[in-house]
Amino acid sequence: DVKVTQSSRYLVKRTGEKVFLECVQDMDHENMFWYRQDPGLGLRLIYFSYDVKMKEKGDIPEGYSVSREKKERFSLILESASTNQTSMYLCASTPPTSGGPLSGELFFGEGSRLTVL
Amino acid sequence: GQNIDQPTEMTATEGAIVQINCTYQTSGFNGLFWYQQHAGEAPTFLSYNVLDGLEEKGRFSSFLSRSKGYSYLLLKELQMKDSASYLCAVLDSNYQLIWGAGTKLIIKP
Numbered sequence: 001d002v003k004v005t006q007s008s009r010y011l012v013k014r015t016g017e018k019v020f021l022e023c024v025q026d027m028d029h030e031n032m033f034w035y036r037q038d039p040g041l042g043l044r045l046i047y048f049s050y051d052v053k054m055k056e057k058g059d060i061p062e063g064y065s066v067s068r069e070k071k072e073r074f075s076l077i078l079e080s081a082s083t084n085q086t087s088m089y090l091c092a093s094t095p096p097t098s099g100g101p102l103s104g105e106l107f108f109g110e111g112s113r114l115t116v117l
Numbered sequence: 118g119q120n121i122d123q124p125t126e127m128t129a130t131e132g133a134i135v136q137i138n139c140t141y142q143t144s145g146f147n148g149l150f151w152y153q154q155h156a157g158e159a160p161t162f163l164s165y166n167v168l169d170g171l172e173e174k175g176r177f178s179s180f181l182s183r184s185k186g187y188s189y190l191l192l193k194e195l196q197m198k199d200s201a202s203y204l205c206a207v208l209d210s211n212y213q214l215i216w217g218a219g220t221k222l223i224i225k226p
Contacts, residue, residue, distance in 0.1 A: 005160070040125075040218055041218055042121060042206070042215070042216030042217050042218050042219070043204070043206075043214075044212075044214040044216075045214070057149075060185075071187040074165060090159070090160070099147060099208075099212055099214035101147070101212075102208060102212055102213065102214040103147070103212060105165070106149075106150075106152075106159070106160070106162065108159035108160045109159055109160075110157070110158055110159045111157075111159065
């Protein structure tokens with residue numbers, strides 16, 4: 001069974017703290033993504049990576065950075081957390097497809113719910 | 118701008134049929150996805166439509182009309198476990214995925 005695992009389901013942090021969200025997939029997928037999910041809004045892409053050490057900004061990269069040192073692991077970093085980053089964060093992966101990284105089925109992790117106080 | 122519209126919430130009865138609509142206005146079109154997301158869980162893939170028409174997969178069917186910018190997800194013989202949010206997403210001409218806010222489906226006995 002395919003699996004995307006996010007290390008923390010629930011986190012509570014204080015404003016200004018550095019936050020690491022880890023995501024690991026066991027499907028040997030090239031493409032990995034970080035989304036945030038907020039009530040009343042569609043999923044918004046923060047960053048994605050199509051290969052080790054490669055990263056591309058999504059729609060809302062401000063205040064975030066990412067790291068992909070190994071193929072199976074994609075980390076989202078909040079250098080200095082702020083209250084407006086309180087959200088559900090979803091990691092996803094896809095295998096390579098002819099139409100681009102998002103053309104195929106996305107495999108999601110269960111999400112990391114971050115609260116910034 | 119690009120826009121995906123879905124009803125926020127729908128209620129249906131166990132054993133019945135429900136249709137969840139999705140209308141879109143995007144820069145081009147390269148396919149439409151439906152995902153199911155149970156509360157507190159990961160979204161999971163349900164269907165992908167790129168050509169007009171109805172695609173059936175067990176109790177679930179998905180319909181697409183590209184000329185009308187419209188899709189629906191049809192769920193038959195509803196079960197309590199179908200209570201979930203249903204997310205519509207469109208792949209635009211740049212192969213970017215545009216997401217709707219999701220429809221929360223409540224099934225009552």
